[in-house]
């Protein structure tokens with residue numbers, strides 16, 4: 001940190017000599033290297049021949065405006081630098097314009113030096129974070145396939161490193177973490193870094209399969225095992241032979257089936273439903289769960305099976321405990337969804353980012369991803385603002401004044417929000433709408449949604465067509 005702040009170069013662009021010198025002295029005292037210019041053209045000269053990290057520029061200059069500097073940066077005429085605009089109260093509107101053009105922030109005159117100092121520090125720590133993650137990503141990418149996993153959290157990096165270290169072993173892995181923390185993503189990384197990579201990788205969402213078909217799905221059944229079983233059916237364990245099986249939401253498996261899974265883990269063998277021929281398989285098991293320990297405590301999950309699964313334990317961190325990842329993930333998702341939608345969205349404004357940084361994301365990365373997808377879909381401007389956040393997020397921050405969003409089903413006029421169901425929907429469509437809106441309200445927490453609607457978790461999965 002210290003080393004970086006000393007290396008940080010700041011350019012001050014201000015035509016008023018007294019103000020310029022004041023800023024110059026202050027920035028120098030803070031320990032940065034400083035350059036100064038009194039016109040746009042002098043500033044461009046300096047930018048062309050020096051590595052400048054931050055530009056603090058007045059809006060009105062004798063030969064142009066601070067916006068000209070921003071445009072030169074945007075057009076790639078000069079190297080990238082973060083721009084902070086200084087402005088009188090009368091021209092705050094142009095300052096807002098500057099933010100839309102990509103300025104980092106603006107500060108009104110007379111300049112509060114503490115505020116300026118904070119802005120500079122924030123820019124430096126953001127930059128450091130992005131540099132670090134870039135270095136980390138290239139370093140890791142060279143050795144391992146990390147897929148698209150983005151993180152700068154030390155704890156998460158440790159977890160991913162452990163995952164990669166055990167990837168090529170056959171040991172069973174238990175991945176724990178709240179909904180949307182990246183459990184499936186991590187399972188993919190493990191498989192992609194193992195010698196089983198080109199072998200079958202079978203994913204089973206145990207919560208999505210009803211008890212009656214679960215055993216058939218897992219172990220298969222013989223012809224005539226029960227009414228309707230008119231041919232032999234190979235189960236997922238059998239299909240996964242030689243490769244890997246991912247038992248997602250394993251905590252949802254009923255006790256009766258748990259003992260059979262224990263046997264697969266210990267002996268690598270089982271019988272198809274209705275059969276007595278023992279089938280042996282060579283498989284690697286990766287299991288995932290949100291709250292398996294609680295289930296063990298409550299006696300809903302066999303302790304011996306838990307121990308058997310828990311050979312390597314990878315516990316993913318909720319997003320609210322690694323908020324430093326939020327800006328990085330936003331950047332990644334904006335890039336992805338912009339590309340997908342043929343748009344050129346560059347970032348979020350400060351208010352939108354502030355709201356997202358304050359929010360605790362019960363639905364974790366998936367929830368953030370959904371929010372960014374939604375915002376990218378509805379907006380055409382280069383910088384997304386807080387008005388474009390999904391309604392349920394806006395509602396959490398009544399301090400902000402938001403436009404009524406015409407045509408949206410969530411009505412904000414009453415204190416208790418309700419779902420508006422337009423005429424013309426079929427019963428099934430209305431039902432889907434209710435599930436969708438309740439999910440949104442509950443930040444995509446499926447368990448809570450199931451409880452609110454008084455239906456089973458499995459029904460939610462079925463309706464979402466999320467059976468995998």
Ligand SMILES: Nc1ncnc2c1ncn2[C@@H]1O[C@H](COP(=O)(O)OP(=O)(O)OP(=O)(O)O)[C@@H](O)[C@H]1O
Pocket residue numbers: 148149150151177178179180181182183184185186290329365366369
């Ligand atoms: N660190 C990350 N970097 C980039 N994308 C991520 C990251 N973590 C999660 N995602 C994305 O968020 C979404 C949710 O991740 P994933 O499905 O792996 O979570 P999960 O823990 O399995 O969730 P659930 O418990 O709801 O099944 C996916 O679209 C995934 O690509």
Ligand SMILES: [Mg+2]
Pocket residue numbers: 183184248
């Ligand atoms: Mg999952």
